[in-house]
Amino acid sequence: MQPTPSSVEPAACDSTAANRTGELQYPDATGRFGPFGGRYVPETLMSALHQLEQDFNRLASDPAFQSELRYYLRQYAGRPTPLYYAERLTEHLGGARIYLKREDLNHTGAHKINNALGQALLALRTGKRRVIAETGAGQHGVATATVAARFGLACTVFMGEEDIRRQALNVFRMRMLGADVVAATSGSRTLKDATNEAIRHWVEHVEDTYYIIGSVVGPHPYPRMVRDFQRVIGDETRAQVLQAEGRLPDAVVACVGGGSNAIGMFYPFIADRGVELIGVEAAGRGIETGLHAASLTRGRPGVLHGALTYLLQDEFGQVKPAHSISAGLDYPGVGPEHAWLHESGRARYVPVTDDEAVEAFYLLTKLEGILPALESAHAVAQAVKEAPRLGRDKVLVICLSGRGDKDVEQIAERMEGERRGTH
Amino acid sequence: MERIDRAFQARMQQRQAAFIPFLNAGDPSFDLSLELFRQIIQAGADIVEIGTPYSDPLADGPVIQASAGRSLQAGFRLPQVFELTAALRQTSDTGLVLFTYVNPVVQYGLDRYFADARQAGADGVIIPDLPFEESTEARAAADRHGVALIPLVAPTSGNERIAAICAAARGFVYCVSSLGVTGERARMSDRLHELVQLARHYASVPVAVGFGVSSPEQARAIAQLADGVIVGSALIRRIEQALASGLPAALLPQHVAGFAAELAAAVHPPQEQAAVR
Numbered sequence: 001m002q003p004t005p006s007s008v009e010p011a012a013c014d015s016t017a018a019n020r021t022g023e024l025q026y027p028d029a030t031g032r033f034g035p036f037g038g039r040y041v042p043e044t045l046m047s048a049l050h051q052l053e054q055d056f057n058r059l060a061s062d063p064a065f066q067s068e069l070r071y072y073l074r075q076y077a078g079r080p081t082p083l084y085y086a087e088r089l090t091e092h093l094g095g096a097r098i099y100l101k102r103e104d105l106n107h108t109g110a111h112k113i114n115n116a117l118g119q120a121l122l123a124l125r126t127g128k129r130r131v132i133a134e135t136g137a138g139q140h141g142v143a144t145a146t147v148a149a150r151f152g153l154a155c156t157v158f159m160g161e162e163d164i165r166r167q168a169l170n171v172f173r174m175r176m177l178g179a180d181v182v183a184a185t186s187g188s189r190t191l192k193d194a195t196n197e198a199i200r201h202w203v204e205h206v207e208d209t210y211y212i213i214g215s216v217v218g219p220h221p222y223p224r225m226v227r228d229f230q231r232v233i234g235d236e237t238r239a240q241v242l243q244a245e246g247r248l249p250d251a252v253v254a255c256v257g258g259g260s261n262a263i264g265m266f267y268p269f270i271a272d273r274g275v276e277l278i279g280v281e282a283a284g285r286g287i288e289t290g291l292h293a294a295s296l297t298r299g300r301p302g303v304l305h306g307a308l309t310y311l312l313q314d315e316f317g318q319v320k321p322a323h324s325i326s327a328g329l330d331y332p333g334v335g336p337e338h339a340w341l342h343e344s345g346r347a348r349y350v351p352v353t354d355d356e357a358v359e360a361f362y363l364l365t366k367l368e369g370i371l372p373a374l375e376s377a378h379a380v381a382q383a384v385k386e387a388p389r390l391g392r393d394k395v396l397v398i399c400l401s402g403r404g405d406k407d408v409e410q411i412a413e414r415m416e417g418e419r420r421g422t423h
Numbered sequence: 424m425e426r427i428d429r430a431f432q433a434r435m436q437q438r439q440a441a442f443i444p445f446l447n448a449g450d451p452s453f454d455l456s457l458e459l460f461r462q463i464i465q466a467g468a469d470i471v472e473i474g475t476p477y478s479d480p481l482a483d484g485p486v487i488q489a490s491a492g493r494s495l496q497a498g499f500r501l502p503q504v505f506e507l508t509a510a511l512r513q514t515s516d517t518g519l520v521l522f523t524y525v526n527p528v529v530q531y532g533l534d535r536y537f538a539d540a541r542q543a544g545a546d547g548v549i550i551p552d553l554p555f556e557e558s559t560e561a562r563a564a565a566d567r568h569g570v571a572l573i574p575l576v577a578p579t580s581g582n583e584r585i586a587a588i589c590a591a592a593r594g595f596v597y598c599v600s601s602l603g604v605t606g607e608r609a610r611m612s613d614r615l616h617e618l619v620q621l622a623r624h625y626a627s628v629p630v631a632v633g634f635g636v637s638s639p640e641q642a643r644a645i646a647q648l649a650d651g652v653i654v655g656s657a658l659i660r661r662i663e664q665a666l667a668s669g670l671p672a673a674l675l676p677q678h679v680a681g682f683a684a685e686l687a688a689a690v691h692p693p694q695e696q697a698a699v700r
Binding site: 045046206 | 434448477479481482484488495500501502524525526527528529530531545551552553554555556557563574575577578579580586588599603604
């Protein structure tokens with residue numbers, strides 16, 4: 001058993017400390033990570049994005065803002081989160097020593113609160129009293145509704161009709177927190193369409209509304225800003241693993257939908273060449289079935305939600321619907337920085353199917369008494385493959401991005417289906 | 424490009440604004456769509472905007488989204504849009520402007536896109552999610568092929584951006600009337616007048632207004648203010664209504680063109696013509 005080091009403090013969003021190599025200089029002044037990123041949005045939003053970039057740059061180097069954010073991360077969100085040695089999972093797999101970065105222990109049950117707090121404070125500092133958000137699994141919606149309640153902001157959350165059905169618990173939580181949940185009824189009625197509706201709404205209300213994007217997607221400066229608010233995951237992990245093992249991990253594994261928990265985990269390790277970065281995409285029913293959300297594995301570069309990145313699309317650039325059992329990964333695009341880490345080869349992206357994720361969900365629940373979110377279960381499933389390969393003298397960290405309570409009903413339905421032989 | 428200039432000049436000489444209707448190509452089918460475009464040209468369009476259907480039209484409200492859905496359902500992709508444009512060009516010398524989101528253009532290839540647009544007979548292109556900062560290569564490709572890349576300015580743009588955008592404009596400047604996506608609106612932004620004045624000050628090309636123009640009355644008011652009036656959702660809603668009411672397909676173009684004629688009459692008031700003549 002490894003105690004959680006109490007000396008690890010939340011690092012807030014200081015991006016200057018990490019500029020140890022050229023690779024960490026991204027994005028450039030135009031919001032590009034290599035060729036990816038940029039700002040492909042209607043003209044109506046451009047001035048707001050420029051203003052946001054200036055505000056963020058100012059506040060990122062403002063000690064008062066940083067200390068306020070640190071305060072809320074510690075006292076409100078519960079950071080630092082533990083780095084837990086998964087002893088029984090390690091023994092079961094017989095390979096690398098496995099640690100879980102317990103983002104599921106954050107207030108509201110996932111890493112999303114890190115970013116929601118940062119952006120809500122930014123909204124307050126820039127005089128906005130109303131926030132909007134998109135959500136897939138509902139974790140970002142809940143985090144946004146939570147900080148909106150805490151800071152007295154009006155809040156509207158856009159969520160796909162299909163996700164409202166499969167994540168009913170989170171919808172109820174958001175409504176209790178005072179948020180207005182609006183169903184996105186267009187397209188595949190999932191995260192992509194919720195994001196479309198949020199952007200459309202923002203175009204109309206840009207002058208008095210702050211858009212809290214939930215992942216490292218969207219137009220510049222969002223991918224950078226959300227990364228800088230999420231890098232606290234990797235900063236803590238790095239310090240904690242050094243304390244526990246006296247060295248850096250050999251590999252870190254995180255699930256990737258838009259990719260905010262993964263970037264948060266990866267970013268502080270980018271300069272550490274010996275650390276393998278493994279992003280796990282949703283392979284849905286299987287890559288070969290076409291029913292998946294593996295935009296890096298099977299997509300091509302194109303423009304979605306304001307950024308040039310990898311996405312699932314047909315020959316003529318029409319966006320294809322994604323598929324995943326996990327609403328949070330059910331997205332046909334991916335953050336532009338992941339596209340860059342994929343293309344530069346610094347990170348490796350692999351697909352994991354619905355079935356593998358569900359199996360990993362049961363495994364972690366039974367061996368460690370921890371219910372992972374179905375999103376995070378994808379990362380666990382990949383660790384099951386990696387740990388034996390790495391061997392006993394190696395260290396592997398899984399970013400356990402969220403807890404699985406929200407998925408229990410869906411898992412139960414699936415069990416029932418299996419019992420009846422309909423699955 | 425010259426057809427766009429000619430269309431505005433002809434109207435300006437009569438102290439009138441140009442009427443610029445928008446429809447999605449392929450809504451509800453190739454043949455009906457082609458006939459719709461032909462009839463709205465006969466009804467008085469000076470330039471027509473031909474929309475490329477897209478799966479994720481971020482700048483569009485529900486009416487144009489649904490229209491794009493029907494068109495995609497009919498199998499329309501970029502090649503069919505070019506095909507329809509070329510067919511329309513065979514029977515018309517009216518200015519044709521293609522409207523498309525950026526991703527289909529990126530996938531097709533920038534240079535190839537503008538080459539084929541020109542080949543099909545298009546005079547201009549509007550890309551609503553390609554702001555000035557990202558448009559350097561597209562502007563160069565458009566210029567190479569003699570196609571006008573028509574930029575947008577919005578009520579939130581601010582002087583500096585308006586100046587830069589207008590200085591690089593070709594064809595005309597598209598003023599977004601109000602905050603929000605496309606769709607009919609009861610009233611325009613209070614700042615519209617100021618926005619049009621600024622655009623006119625900085626641009627050497629005409630200035631047209633779109634987004635939200637829903638009635639002949641509004642079209643008439645905007646024609647007093649700008650060089651061109653763009654109407655999309657209000658026309659497309661007539662397609663939607665006709666399809667929902669079970670109107671025989673053959674009567675659809677005529678039904679929509681009837682409303683286009685009302686809009687054209689509002690944009691081109693005859694007393695002005697008489698006064699100039």
